[in-house]
Every structure is written in C-alpha cells, then in structure tokens.
Amino acid sequence: MPHVIVKLWPGKTEEQKSRLTEAIVRDLMTVMGSTEASISVAIEDVESAAWAEAVYKPQIVGNADKLYKKPGYEMS
Numbered sequence: 001m002p003h004v005i006v007k008l009w010p011g012k013t014e015e016q017k018s019r020l021t022e023a024i025v026r027d028l029m030t031v032m033g034s035t036e037a038s039i040s041v042a043i044e045d046v047e048s049a050a051w052a053e054a055v056y057k058p059q060i061v062g063n064a065d066k067l068y069k070k071p072g073y074e075m076s
C-alpha cells in the first residue's frame with residue numbers, strides 16, 4: 001500500500017502536480033509491482049521560510065538513515 005508524500009515550495013501548477021503524480025504512480029507500478037488501486041499520493045506545499053524547521057530538520061536530518069536521496073544543500 002504505497003503512500004507517497006511530496007513536499008515542495010509553493011508555486012507549482014496543478015498540471016505539474018498531476019504529471020508528477022502520474023509519474024510516481026507509473027514508476028511504483030513498474031518498479032515495485034504495485035497495483036494502481038493500492039497507491040496514494042499527497043503533495044504538500046511548504047513555504048520556503050518554513051522549510052528548515054518543518055521539513056529539513058525533522059524529516060531530512062532527523063531521518064538521515066532512511067533517505068535514499070540526500071539533498072545537496074545544508075541548512076541551519
């Protein structure tokens with residue numbers, strides 16, 4: 001039951017979000033063998049000013065052992 005949450009800065013269009021969702025669903029089906037019905041995807045806008053406290057520190061630094069793609073930036 002894959003559930004994917006994508007966090008982004010605001011400003012993306014609904015078309016971009018829909019296309020990204022379709023690509024995520026397609027790759028989960030191809031790579032993981034998931035059924036379309038088992039997959040859910042959420043996209044959350046996070047203001048850039050809130051990124052360090054809301055995302056970077058708790059979910060990136062705090063989950064470093066679970067990251068399969070580390071960012072190429074650091075924040076304090």
Ligand SMILES: O=C(O)/C=C/C=C(\O)C(=O)O
Nearest residue numbers: 007008009010011012073
């Ligand atoms: O390229 C950067 O410095 C940051 C990009 C961030 C986004 O595109 C995003 O979170 O949506």
